[in-house]
Amino acid sequence: MNENDIRSSRENVPFKESLSYTFMRIYRSKGKTLIVFALTTFLVGAVGFLAMTMAQYEELFETVKIKTTATGFSSNAIEMMSQSDLGDVVYYQGHMRVIATKDDFPVPLIVTNDTQRYIESIGFAGDVVIESHLALDENIIPNEKPILFMGRDIAKWLGIGLDDTLYLLEEEQIKALQFLYQSEEYLTSIGLADRPYEEILESIIAESSLSFKVVGLIQSNNAELDMSFFAPLHKAVHQINGLKIAFGEEGLPIILDFSEFQLLDNFRIDDYSTLLQEMASQSREDGSLDAKHFTDTSRLYSIAHVRDLLNVFFPIAAFIAIALSVVAIGLTMTQSIKEMALLRILGITANRTRTIFIFEHFFVTVIGTLLAMGFLMFFNIRLFANSASIILLFCVLYLFACSFTSFIASAVMAKKKPLELLQVKE
Amino acid sequence: MSTLILNDVSYQYKGAEKQTIRNLSAKFEPSTLYSIAGPSGSGKSTLLSLLAGLDLPKEGTIEFDGKSLSDIDLDLYRRRDIAMIFQAFHLFPLLTAIENVCFPMKINGVPSNEAKKTAKSLLEHVGITEEQSKRFPSKLSGGEQQRVAIARSLASGAKIIIADEPTGNLDVENTHKVMELLKNLAMNEGYCIIVVTHDMEVAKMADVKYRMSGGMLEEVLFYAHCGT
Numbered sequence: 001m002n003e004n005d006i007r008s009s010r011e012n013v014p015f016k017e018s019l020s021y022t023f024m025r026i027y028r029s030k031g032k033t034l035i036v037f038a039l040t041t042f043l044v045g046a047v048g049f050l051a052m053t054m055a056q057y058e059e060l061f062e063t064v065k066i067k068t069t070a071t072g073f074s075s076n077a078i079e080m081m082s083q084s085d086l087g088d089v090v091y092y093q094g095h096m097r098v099i100a101t102k103d104d105f106p107v108p109l110i111v112t113n114d115t116q117r118y119i120e121s122i123g124f125a126g127d128v129v130i131e132s133h134l135a136l137d138e139n140i141i142p143n144e145k146p147i148l149f150m151g152r153d154i155a156k157w158l159g160i161g162l163d164d165t166l167y168l169l170e171e172e173q174i175k176a177l178q179f180l181y182q183s184e185e186y187l188t189s190i191g192l193a194d195r196p197y198e199e200i201l202e203s204i205i206a207e208s209s210l211s212f213k214v215v216g217l218i219q220s221n222n223a224e225l226d227m228s229f230f231a232p233l234h235k236a237v238h239q240i241n242g243l244k245i246a247f248g249e250e251g252l253p254i255i256l257d258f259s260e261f262q263l264l265d266n267f268r269i270d271d272y273s274t275l276l277q278e279m280a281s282q283s284r285e286d287g288s289l290d291a292k293h294f295t296d297t298s299r300l301y302s303i304a305h306v307r308d309l310l311n312v313f314f315p316i317a318a319f320i321a322i323a324l325s326v327v328a329i330g331l332t333m334t335q336s337i338k339e340m341a342l343l344r345i346l347g348i349t350a351n352r353t354r355t356i357f358i359f360e361h362f363f364v365t366v367i368g369t370l371l372a373m374g375f376l377m378f379f380n381i382r383l384f385a386n387s388a389s390i391i392l393l394f395c396v397l398y399l400f401a402c403s404f405t406s407f408i409a410s411a412v413m414a415k416k417k418p419l420e421l422l423q424v425k426e
Numbered sequence: 427m428s429t430l431i432l433n434d435v436s437y438q439y440k441g442a443e444k445q446t447i448r449n450l451s452a453k454f455e456p457s458t459l460y461s462i463a464g465p466s467g468s469g470k471s472t473l474l475s476l477l478a479g480l481d482l483p484k485e486g487t488i489e490f491d492g493k494s495l496s497d498i499d500l501d502l503y504r505r506r507d508i509a510m511i512f513q514a515f516h517l518f519p520l521l522t523a524i525e526n527v528c529f530p531m532k533i534n535g536v537p538s539n540e541a542k543k544t545a546k547s548l549l550e551h552v553g554i555t556e557e558q559s560k561r562f563p564s565k566l567s568g569g570e571q572q573r574v575a576i577a578r579s580l581a582s583g584a585k586i587i588i589a590d591e592p593t594g595n596l597d598v599e600n601t602h603k604v605m606e607l608l609k610n611l612a613m614n615e616g617y618c619i620i621v622v623t624h625d626m627e628v629a630k631m632a633d634v635k636y637r638m639s640g641g642m643l644e645e646v647l648f649y650a651h652c653g654t
Contacts (some may be wrong), residue, residue, distance in 0.1 A: 013505070013533045021529075028520040342516050345478065346530060347505025349580075417474050419590075422516060 001111050013348055020056045022356050026364060032332050033364055035168065039328055040368025041375075043321040044398060048376045048384075048391045050317055052312070055387035057307040066263035068276055070126050075111070075254040079092040083259055086272045092259040093118050098168065098229065100158060106418060107154055109229040115149050115218070118230065121258075124222050130250040132216035133162060133372035148212035151226035166212045166229075266300060318394050329361050333409035340413055341421035354410040362399070428491060428507065428585035428618060430454040430477060435486035436641075437472055446472045448641040449486070456585060459612040460620045461629040463646075464638030470622045473638065477588055477620065478510055479503045490586075506534060508586045509579030513594035515571040517563040523574045524549060524559040530582035541581075546579040552607060569600030576607060587611070589621045593628055605631050 026033050068088065070077075075094070079242045094111040112126045119128050130149065132387045148166055160166055179186075212231060220226055262324045336357060373391070377384045384391070413421065437447040446469045448539070454460060454477075464470050475481045476488060479500040488495045490507060499560045509530075527545035532538065551558045552573040563571050572592060579587050589608065593601035605628055611617040612633065623629050635646040 016533055017532045338516065339518065342518070345480065345504060345510055346533065347501050347503070347627060348533060349501045417475060418480050419471060419478075422512065422514070 011351055017064075018348075018352055019359075020210070020358055022360050022363070025356075025360055032335070035367045036328060036332060036361065036364045037323060040365045040398075040402075041073075043325060044369045044372035044395060045375055047314075047318050047321050047394055048372060048387075049379075050314055051387040051390045051394070052376060052380060052383040054310045054314060055383050057303060057310060059386065061300065061303045062266055064266060064303060065298055066266065066269065066272075066300060068263075070259050070261075071257060071281070073256050073259045073279060074282065075256065076282055077259065078256070080275065080279050080282075085264065085274055086268055086275055087122045087261040087263055089113065090260040090262045091117055092256050093121070093255050096254065100154070105157075105265075107227050107229060108224065109231060111231050111256070113232045115216070115230045119220070119225060122225075124220060124225065126221055126224075128218060128220040128225070130216050130218050133164065146212045146231060147215045148220055149216040149230035150214055151218045151228045153223075153226040154228065155217055157227075160214055161215060162214055164214045166214055168212070184262070210400040263264045266304075269297060269300065313346050314390075318397070322398055322401045325365070325402050329365075329402055329405045330409055332361070333357065333406055333413075337413055337421050340410065341418040344414075344418040345422075350414045354407065354414060357410050358406045359402060362403050365399055365402045369399060428456055428497030429489075430586060430618070431489045432476075433487045435476065435483040435488060437469075437476060437481070437483050437485075439472075444641075445484075445613060446641050447476070447483070448642070450643050451486075452636070452643055454586065454618050454620055457616045458534050458618055458634055459609050459632045460618070460634045460636065462620065462622045462636045462638055462643070463624065463626065463629040468638040469641045470487045470638050471590075474510075474588055474622060474644075475592055477586075478508055506582055508588065509582055509584040511572065511575045511579050511587065511589045511592050513591035515563070515568070515575050515595070517571055517574060517578070519563055522560055522562055523554060523566065525568075526563070526574055527559075527577045527581050530578060534582060545577070545581060548580050549574065550579045551580075553603070561575070568595050569597075569598075569603060572596060572600070572604050573607065576604070576611075580611075581592070585616065586618045587620070589619065591623055591625075592621060593623070601625070601628065633653055 068087075073092075078089055078092055080087050091114050092112060096109045096111070097106045098109040099106050110118055115130065116128075131152075132149070150160065150166070155161065212229075216230075218225060218228075218230070261276070263269060263273075282364075339355065340353050343356070344350065348356075372385075373395070376391070432450055432452045435447055436445050436452045438445040450473070454481055461474065462470055466565035472481075476483055477654070482488075482496050490498070490503065495503065513539065517523075518529065521529065524542065524545050527548055528538075528541040531544060536544070546559065548554070550556075554570060554573055554577065558566060558570060559574075563574070566574065572595075575592075576587075587608075593604055596604060608619050608621065609631060612619045621632060629635055636643050637646045
């Protein structure tokens with residue numbers, strides 16, 4: 001043979017040939033490649049699945065709704081809950097009697113933040129029509145004055161319509177006004193005689209009473225509903241609490257028939273419980289409440305318990321997965337001792353020999369990892385997205401550990417003499 | 427022409443009490459078949475490592491074509507100037523026979539087509555058929571594998587071949603065939619072939635016979651029929 005035919009190049013080992021040899025190894029050593037590949041896919045998939053389960057429990061923990069219902073809480077409780085960042089005031093209702101000025105007719109004043117719900121709660125099954133210029137959403141209730149919904153019958157009886165103002169006075173104030181109405185002499189003595197009488201009354205009433213803007217009229221064919229007032233309490237409670245009015249004891253908050261709260265932050269359930277206890281103790285001086293029901297929180301605690309267990313177990317599982325892969329790669333590397341020695345004897349540099357084997361394992365583990373992530377995404381893309389950061393962190397650590405293992409193994413083998421390595425039993 | 431000259435070479439392993447090779451001087455020239463025989467522990471493997479550029483002597487020099495091995499790129503030296511064949515053949519198990527022979531050429535930058543053509547020629551030269559050349563080593567007999575190994579050693583263009591017990595795993599017939607091949611390469615094609623062996627019958631076939639003992643090499647002029 002012609003020497004020149006063989007020695008056509010004296011360059012260093014072409015990188016292309018090393019790469020070609022590496023991929024050939026991956027393809028032809030099917031058994032070993034498959035083992036590393038399958039192991040990687042399984043381990044990364046299992047740990048990823050665990051991460052997704054953690055995310056699911058985290059989500060479950062945060063979305064469990066803890067609602068508290070109570071009867072006998074006072075209007076102060078509504079204020080306390082509204083001003084805290086622990087809970088939301090979902091619903092409340094109180095039921096009082098108000099004496100309307102016209103013919104002394106008592107009508108119910110229902111304090112509630114959700115008229116529609118109140119109507120449903122009393123079991124009225126007929127049609128209810130609420131005429132309003134506003135959407136029935138307390139979030140857009142005007143802040144400039146308390147608002148009121150009225151039954152259409154009471155509105156008609158009192159001659160009040162939408163957007164009118166309704167004044168509620170206590171009994172003593174009414175008597176005082178009656179006296180004023182009858183005593184022109186008194187008006188003259190206080191310098192108001194030259195003003196129209198109706199104007200005087202209006203200004204006195206406006207100053208000393210609780211006024212509501214009528215924002216809705218209710219028609220239901222239910223006698224009680226159609227003769228009732230409905231008012232959201234918390235918008236006006238600071239005014240009601242300060243007045244001596246017929247529908248509550250002097251100066252005391254209104255006692256609510258029913259109230260419902262919702263915990264906003266499940267992580268602060270203990271603070272929330274403490275606040276509820278405080279609200280209960282402030283509701284009545286004698287501490288009596290008709291009934292108190294707190295939502296069973298055991299489910300939340302169960303979920304938290306599982307979530308905490310998963311948080312502890314995850315790093316252990318991740319460590320085990322990495323350890324198993326490190327061992328597997330170490331074993332496959334030791335099976336390649338003679339091949340590495342042979343490559344060195346044939347003149348491949350130590351660095352290039354190491355690179356071939358490190359790259360081989362890196363490539364297979366990357367493909368296995370990508371496949372595992374593909375499976376996880378296919379299983380539940382939303383949960384995968386929620387736990388993506390922890391899964392990716394694990395994958396990076398995993399790939400680093402595998403690559404580092406093959407690097408160390410090849411470095412250790414490179415230190416030994418190639419002829420000695422050829423004698424080693426695989 | 428490729429010549430290996432050892433000048434007062436000594437080697438001692440780390441922690442060893444005595445030198446494995448002591449003041450060894452020898453010359454290995456082209457067109458010659460050398461044999462080195464000796465008992466286990468005599469330093470034969472160490473000598474092979476030094477000749478193959480896998481290690482450097484602690485004392486003395488080894489020169490290849492006038493250049494000391496300590497002054498040249500040893501990876502390049504092993505890639506193109508020297509080749510080894512082994513008792514256990516050590517072919518790449520994942521490559522076919524022809525791919526094994528192509529390998530040294532490809533790592534020397536020879537284009538694939540050219541390498542394949544040359545490999546076919548080399549395999550034919552050592553008596554491997556085209557059908558056998560497409561098989562994986564596990565599907566070849568011991569003798570066939572060793573011949574493929576010889577073809578591979580020729581593929582790099584190296585003119586010095588070191589054979590470590592090349593017939594150790596072969597039967598008598600294949601031993602004879604392999605040794606004839608090596609002898610032919612030395613005599614007719616100018617190769618310098620160094621065979622390390624325990625087999626006296628193999629050692630006798632060499633043009634120059636050495637005996638290694640206690641880390642030293644001495645030339646043996648003839649072997650007695652039953653002696654060592």
